Amino acid sequence: MDALIQMQALTKIYQTGTVSVRALAGIDLEIQKNEYVAIMGPSGSGKSTLMNIIGCLDMPSAGRYFLGQDDIRDLSDNRLSEIRSRKIGFVFQSFNLLPRVSALQNIALPLIYLGFPPKTRERLAAEALDRVGLGDRKQHKPNELSGGQRQRIAIARALVTQPDLILADEPTGNLDSKTGEEIMALIQVLHDQGHTVIIVTHEPYIAAHAARIIRLRDGLIESDLPAKPQNLPRAR
Amino acid sequence: MSFSENIRLALQSLKANPLRSVLILIGMAVGIAAVLHVVVLGELTQKRINERLQKMGSDVLRIRPGFSRMHGVRTGEKKVNLKWDEANELVAQSQVITEAVPVYSGGGDVAFRDKNWSTQITGTTPAYQHVNNDHPAEGRFFSAQELTERARVAILGTTVYEKLFDNVSPLGKTIFIKSQPFLVIGLLEAKGESWSNPDDQVFVPITTAQERLFGVDHLSTILAQMRSAADYDEALFDIESILRRSHRLSRDAENDFQVRRQDFFLATIQETNEELARFIIVIALVSLVVGGIGIANVMLISVAERIREIGIRRAIGARKFHILFQFLTESMMLGFFGGILGVGGGMLFNHFYIDAGLLLPWPWIAYSFGICAGIGILAGIYPAFRAANMNVIDALRHE
Numbered sequence: 295m296d297a298l299i300q301m302q303a304l305t306k307i308y309q310t311g312t313v314s315v316r317a318l319a320g321i322d323l324e325i326q327k328n329e330y331v332a333i334m335g336p337s338g339s340g341k342s343t344l345m346n347i348i349g350c351l352d353m354p355s356a357g358r359y360f361l362g363q364d365d366i367r368d369l370s371d372n373r374l375s376e377i378r379s380r381k382i383g384f385v386f387q388s389f390n391l392l393p394r395v396s397a398l399q400n401i402a403l404p405l406i407y408l409g410f411p412p413k414t415r416e417r418l419a420a421e422a423l424d425r426v427g428l429g430d431r432k433q434h435k436p437n438e439l440s441g442g443q444r445q446r447i448a449i450a451r452a453l454v455t456q457p458d459l460i461l462a463d464e465p466t467g468n469l470d471s472k473t474g475e476e477i478m479a480l481i482q483v484l485h486d487q488g489h490t491v492i493i494v495t496h497e498p499y500i501a502a503h504a505a506r507i508i509r510l511r512d513g514l515i516e517s518d519l520p521a522k523p524q525n526l527p528r529a530r
Numbered sequence: 531m532s533f534s535e536n537i538r539l540a541l542q543s544l545k546a547n548p549l550r551s552v553l554i555l556i557g558m559a560v561g562i563a564a565v566l567h568v569v570v571l572g573e574l575t576q577k578r579i580n581e582r583l584q585k586m587g588s589d590v591l592r593i594r595p596g597f598s599r600m601h602g603v604r605t606g607e608k609k610v611n612l613k614w615d616e617a618n619e620l621v622a623q624s625q626v627i628t629e630a631v632p633v634y635s636g637g638g639d640v641a642f643r644d645k646n647w648s649t650q651i652t653g654t655t656p657a658y659q660h661v662n663n664d665h666p667a668e669g670r671f672f673s674a675q676e677l678t679e680r681a682r683v684a685i686l687g688t689t690v691y692e693k694l695f696d697n698v699s700p701l702g703k704t705i706f707i708k709s710q711p712f713l714v715i716g717l718l719e720a721k722g723e724s725w726s727n728p729d730d731q732v733f734v735p736i737t738t739a740q741e742r743l744f745g746v747d748h749l750s751t752i753l754a755q756m757r758s759a760a761d762y763d764e765a766l767f768d769i770e771s772i773l774r775r776s777h778r779l780s781r782d783a784e785n786d787f788q789v790r791r792q793d794f795f796l797a798t799i800q801e802t803n804e805e806l807a808r809f810i811i812v813i814a815l816v817s818l819v820v821g822g823i824g825i826a827n828v829m830l831i832s833v834a835e836r837i838r839e840i841g842i843r844r845a846i847g848a849r850k851f852h853i854l855f856q857f858l859t860e861s862m863m864l865g866f867f868g869g870i871l872g873v874g875g876g877m878l879f880n881h882f883y884i885d886a887g888l889l890l891p892w893p894w895i896a897y898s899f900g901i902c903a904g905i906g907i908l909a910g911i912y913p914a915f916r917a918a919n920m921n922v923i924d925a926l927r928h929e
Contacts, residue, residue: 346923349845351845351922351923351926352922352923371849371850372849372850375844375847375848375849375850376847376849378844378845378846378847379846379847379848380847384845384846386926390838390841390842390845390926391842392839392842394542394543394546395542403842403843403846404846404847406535407843407846407847407848407849407852408847412535451846455847
């Protein structure tokens with residue numbers, strides 16, 4: 295098995311004035327390629343911090359983190375940016391689309407920073423849009439789309455660079471449960487197509503889609519178990 | 531991310547707030563417009579001065595009576611002490627003065643049919659035309675015979691012609707000068723405005739002006755033509771000694787007349803213009819600085835409004851310099867638009883206000899755009915730097 299993510303004794307301490315908060319207290323974690331993992335935990339458990347570090351948005355205070363072959367500690371800010379655009383696809387709770395820009399341009403954004411020429415960008419973005427079932431919404435701006443559609447655009451943006459890892463932070467948090475299920479079904483399809491998926495949530499029924507559930511408490515891994523076989527309805 | 535894409539991006543973002551962009555640029559535009567105005571005005575004036583200098587030459591001296599004094603204080607009144615004989619004396623006694631033209635001019639009304647115009651009536655001799663380079667475009671100047679006969683003949687300046695006649699030839703028409711009938715025999719070439727308007731004049735024989743129109747026997751000016759401009763010192767010495775003797779001035783008395791080079795007032799115009807130009811350029815610099823501060827301000831607001839966008843871009847792979855260039859391009863474009871506004875405004879202003887026509891100072895227009903874009907970049911450095919170095923996670927969470 296190829297380990298995509300390897301963490302050893304990873305800690306993160308936030309210093310605010312004289313108070314220091316230990317968000318992660320020593321995480322040892324290995325996630326293989328093509329896994330579907332849910333990270334759960336109450337608020338304050340460190341799951342967002344872990345997510346940020348996995349996504350190379352934040353640096354650990356101590357310990358090691360390998361993403362593929364790269365030791366994150368050694369990398370420059372530029373290299374980290376490149377890894378974010380090349381290897382990781384982010385899906386956020388609040389979608390985080392650029393409001394003034396069309397669906398297609400939003401999706402093409404990561405490709406711009408990877409230096410793809412405009413024609414290629416447009417083609418790849420259109421393909422990604424087709425994959426999330428919104429091929430007919432190319433020129434729509436985010437505010438002309440429903441929440442579910444916006445999240446699909448965001449997923450298409452995460453997909454467009456063919457990343458090793460799709461990182462979803464409460465992807466259904468701003469959606470009603472029916473739309474949320476549709477989004478989860480879409481993520482399931484992506485996993486079935488071979489993407490590694492990590493999803494952060496505090497909803498057990500969302501986590502239940504994953505094959506493996508990691509529970510955090512007080513900055514430590516409390517449990518790391520295969521998900522129970524579940525019989526929640528699926529869109530496909 | 532290519533430069534052209536950055537520009538497209540900047541345009542997109544500026545379009546989102548067009549009013550703010552335009553308002554902030556007005557200050558800068560005024561500065562640029564002022565610079566262009568000064569430049570064009572300067573070039574225009576210089577051109578006219580050069581033309582005038584060529585037309586009248588610098589070898590003519592203008593002798594006028596001095597001001598009378600009351601208990602040592604200068605009054606506004608001119609003395610009445612220049613005579614035609616003295617003009618003749620100058621030519622007779624000086625080696626370097628080849629011609630001296632007597633001139634008497636005064637104000638008066640000129641009428642043709644129902645039209646009326648108040649102008650300057652200048653009496654002189656036929657020699658005036660070649661000394662002052664004033665030639666008829668139509669008709670002729672008066673002759674020596676008409677001078678001795680005190681003939682009622684007149685030559686019109688173009689302004690007077692335009693005021694009295696509607697596009698018909700004035701030759702052979704009878705006009706009334708100070709209620710006396712005169713035959714129009716010539717129309718002068720236009721000279722163009724400088725200090726005063728030399729086209730707003732009517733020329734008549736000096737004998738007619740002195741005896742028939744004004745009833746005087748003195749002159750208001752003698753135009754003395756030198757052999758060449760290099761003879762100035764000698765000519766001045768001759769004029770002073772001849773006139774002082776003729777006016778019986780004691781050894782320690784001041785001159786009761788003034789001698790000016792014909793081109794003297796042009797130098798004054800030139801100096802005044804340069805002074806004005808310096809002043810306006812200082813104002814322009816101030817408004818450019820203010821404009822730069824305005825751009826920096828707008829860019830700071832723009833960055834603050836788009837913290838989330840910066841977070842998103844950074845999260846999905848934008849490097850710091852991508853963000854830096856994005857905002858620098860935006861501020862550069864702001865400056866550039868300020869330039870367009872300023873150059874456009876300046877050209878329009880010049881067109882309507884000083885009738886500069888097609889006089890486009892291309893290098894200055896290019897400098898203007900360069901300066902504006904430069905100010906834009908300079909003003910954008912700090913905001914762009916702030917944007918690029920924002921903490922990604924904080925920016926993403928920003929509401």
